[in-house]
Amino acid sequence: MSRGRPVTGLLGGSFNPAHAGHRRVTLFAMAALGLDEVWWLVSPGNPLKPQAGMAPLTARVRSARAMARNAPIRVTAIERELGTRYTVDTLRALKALFPRRRFVWLMGADNLAQFHRWKNWRQLAREMPIAVIARPGYDDQALASPAMAWLRRYRSSAASFRNATLPNRGEWSAPALIELRFDPDSRSATAIRRADPDWATRFTGPPPRDGVTHSLIHDTTQARSV
Numbered sequence: 764m765s766r767g768r769p770v771t772g773l774l775g776g777s778f779n780p781a782h783a784g785h786r787r788v789t790l791f792a793m794a795a796l797g798l799d800e801v802w803w804l805v806s807p808g809n810p811l812k813p814q815a816g817m818a819p820l821t822a823r824v825r826s827a828r829a830m831a832r833n834a835p836i837r838v839t840a841i842e843r844e845l846g847t848r849y850t851v852d853t854l855r856a857l858k859a860l861f862p863r864r865r866f867v868w869l870m871g872a873d874n875l876a877q878f879h880r881w882k883n884w885r886q887l888a889r890e891m892p893i894a895v896i897a898r899p900g901y902d903d904q905a906l907a908s909p910a911m912a913w914l915r916r917y918r919s920s921a922a923s924f925r926n927a928t929l930p931n932r933g934e935w936s937a938p939a940l941i942e943l944r945f946d947p948d949s950r951s952a953t954a955i956r957r958a959d960p961d962w963a964t965r966f967t968g969p970p971p972r973d974g975v976t977h978s979l980i981h982d983t984t985q986a987r988s989v
Contacts, residue, residue, distance in 0.1 A: 772866075772894070775853075780962050785830060803822065804839060805823050816956055819963065875911060879909040894926060
């Protein structure tokens with residue numbers, strides 16, 4: 764839809780590997796929030812997750828590209844190019860690089876449960892609206908988390924968010940917390956790796972091209988923090 768400034772969702776993760784649950788939750792969030800597209804930010808590395816069993820970046824990007832096919836989803840490893848270690852710095856950099864876009868951060872309830880451990884998480888929440896998507900087994904932890912105790916005063920509805928993106932309705936404000944609920948999807952990358960430890964060998968080949976910067980993506984040992 765044409766609204767002047769595209770509204771883009773940002774979904775970060777290891778995508779180790781990407782799976783149908785990622786795609787389903789992304790398309791659901793797009794419909795609920797009226798997003799133009801979503802960027803999957805494939806992380807170079809996440810210190811809150813064990814590095815054992817982490818596939819090379821290029822394999823994870825290829826798996827994400829395969830899962831995002833024929834959907835308004837762009838797969839990017841832009842954090843590798845930006846050199847940012849923390850999510851708050853990544854979001855600031857993206858806003859500076861793409862001033863004609865409006866962004867919303869998408870994350871699962873499992874991330875909200877540990878959001879208070881992220882660097883400058885309150886400032887991160889002030890950078891752009893946050894949409895939290897229910898995830899089986901994590902709702903109680905998320906509701907009891909220190910981050911939720913602070914964010915609940917900024918709750919907003921998906922309908923209010925969509926209205927804020929319409930022409931002549933002004934800008935939405937941040938912090939803003941939008942809680943999204945839909946039929947739980949129990950698929951997980953952990954289960955896929957257990958069932959198929961060698962999944963990454965099917966995603967080899969020439970360096971893939973970044974969906975946002977269009978540069979070639981090479982494997983890296985850079986670690987990303989949150």
